[in-house]
Amino acid sequence: MGLLDSIKDAGIVGAGGAGFPTHVKLDCRVEYMLVNAAECEPLLATDKHIMNSHPDEVLEGLRAVAEHVGAGHTFIAVKAVNEKETFSMKDAIGRSGFRAEVFPLDNYYPAGDEQMIVYDITGRTVPPSGIPLEVGAVVSNVATMWNVSEALRGRPVTHKFLTVTGEVARPAVLKVPIGTPFTDCIAFCGGVRTEPFKIIDGGPMMGAVSDGSDVNSKYVTKTTSGIIVIPAAGNFDSRTHDTAIRKILNRAKSACIQCSFCTDLCPRRLIGHKLRPNMVMRCMSAMDFESPIPDSPILEEALICCECGVCETYACPMSLSPRQVNKYIKGRYAGRKYKRPDEPLIPVPAREYRKIAPSRIMARMGMYDMYGNKVRDFAEFTPARVRIPLKQHIGAPAKPLVEAGDRVSAGQRIADADGHVSANIHASVDGVVTEVGSAIEIKADA
Template sequence: MNILEKIFQAGVVGAGGAGFPTHIKFNGAAEYLLVNGVECEPLLETDKFLIRHKSHEIIKTVEILAQQLQAKKIVVGIKKKNTREVKALEQAIEALNSRVVLHLTENFYPAGDEQILVYELTNRQIPPGGIPKDVGVVVCNVGTVVNVYEALNEKSVTDKFVTILGEVKNSTILYAPIGTSIGECVEMAGGATIEDYNIILGGPMMGRIIEKDQLNKEVVTKTTGAVILLPQNHSIFKNKQLSLTQMINRSRSACIQCSLCTDVCPRNLIGHPLRPHRIMRTLSTDRQQYEVLTEALLCCECGVCELYACPMGLSPRTINGEIKNLLRKEGVKYLSIPSQNKVHEMREYRKVPAERLIARLDLSQYSATIKEDYICVEAKSVKIPLKQHIGKTAASIVKAGDVVEKGQLIAKVREEDLGANIHASIQGVIKEVSDCIWIAAEEKVVTQ
């Protein structure tokens, strides 16, 4: 079995973001292999934890992946301020006599956006609407590399390292089986410290928001990076109860066309023709300019425009996301043109400092250091979604009543599909198969 087959069989997908199937990403050749270790979302600690504890595995694996891609250059992007992680990687590179090069970035947001990272590390501009392979680059996350290491050693993706912090008693790293309820994760962190809270799954800028009553309905997936509990009245949530119509009506009455959203837009600054202020104006006054709305397809939804730039508290990012969904349903794609704008001459001065962003978001009190150790979650029951990431939904190959072992294949896709296999994350009995597979651990019988 070759490398790609092992990665496919293990069900490896991108550990952050949309979760692109890894066996497809590494099918082909590229000049550069870039490893994303910058972990740019405020507060998150998972990737830094993995770098500190699994640096040798990471360096060893990227060498193998680079050989698969026939890559001439291997670069790990990591923030200069993360000195412990930098040292761990340097020691691993020296011990393994590796050709991996570290690129130390400044502490800005969103340094980990794929297209921003490619420009920072290679000085190459991905065309608007394009992907890294268009400029000879493949990018993968630190967590993905760790999962590939496990796959090459015959271990499937069954568990996930997750940062949990905010209004919990013990901010920590959890090692949780896929399908563990978010409620159980909160309990493992000592429980909530307040009564009224919402939860962010992922980072505070791009994460998905759920309410307290959804705690036991939502579960850890292959792409879950963090669980953050914040008070219900926190400013991050203030616009989330608004409908799209309400957001547009607010922009009509309150948008002053200051263009700050465009001035600090990371994609605009690297030369992409994305102008959030024009999109807001088009929705408000001139809906006939359809081509302006297609610029929303270039938005990475980093949230800088919405949570950092806009002085009126409007929602350009959320509106862009809704426009993207509507355009994609209509089959509209962004038509990239060979020539593109140059990188903005003011880009270096308009990068968003991460520390200032944390303060602006009123999150400074939650940025305390995470404990060095981690907690293993022993779930008695898991509900594993058949669709956890971008691509095709996996098809179940088990039924209610079946007994499964941890790591056993329970749902699969074809290797040529844009999708990933799914494995049992605990040993137990299949209770139900629907849009997820419910497994309950078998009770151990003690004999006299």
């Protein structure tokens, strides 16, 4: 079986982002194979754990992938401040004899945005609304490389590494079966330390915030990188989660002073994209909430916003939310394609001086105390039941192969990829299927 078939068979999707099927992404030939090991979301320690505990497996996966895509240059992008992880990966490279290099990233947010990684390593700007392939590169997460090494041994994706931190008694990196309830992960880490609370699914910058009461309906998927418990008030994420878009737009109308700090610090702007959140804010402030969004080359710039959040968490002195406004415009423009301007992409020379330290962002967000609590523990456990969604990836949901009452074993395929852009799903525990709907629920053997 070829590498791509093994990857597809194993149901691998991007472990660090939206879940793009890896067999589709790697069906290419490129000059640069880049591993995203930046872990740029503050508070998370998942990728660091993988680099420290499984460096040889990461390298094994990387070697197979780099050879497959014919890369002349192979880099693992690690922040230079992460000295232990840098040493671990360099040591593994030395043992393997494989020609790869560790690239020392600066400690800024969002160093792990794949377009930043491509720019920092190659000096090339991925075109707006484009992908790294357009400049001869492919970027994969370090956890995806670990999954590839597992696939080379015939083992599909059944487990996930994730960080559980914030207001829990014992923050830890966990390795749990896919489909594990969030409540079990939090309980395993000693339970919630604050009431009322909210949950972030992912990192504090780009993760999805929900009320604590929603935690019972959340389960670990192939893309879950972290679970962060935060107080329900008194920090940026809780405030934004509670603010309606109408209020956000009204505030923009009345309080935007057009200082353009949001544009000056926008990471995509700094690598040369024509993205000017201050101009988008100005345009939106002239409009009624209910009126249709007009055709406008300025408003269309919102389509190339990666929603990193630098503008609203750090840049804006008036506590406005250009990111939420961009997100709103994207929703209203649903289906519209961004028209690339016929202009050269010119990075901003001052970029080097406008990189923002994660600690500064955390301080602005009212989460600096959590930033200081480094996650060092690691644990594994198996829950009493798992609920495995048929759609954990970009593309079509998988088609179930089992019915309620079937006995399954860990690693058994329980749903087939539905077409090329889709992914197989496997049982993550031994047990009995209790429900098949938009997800497959399995009661684990005692």
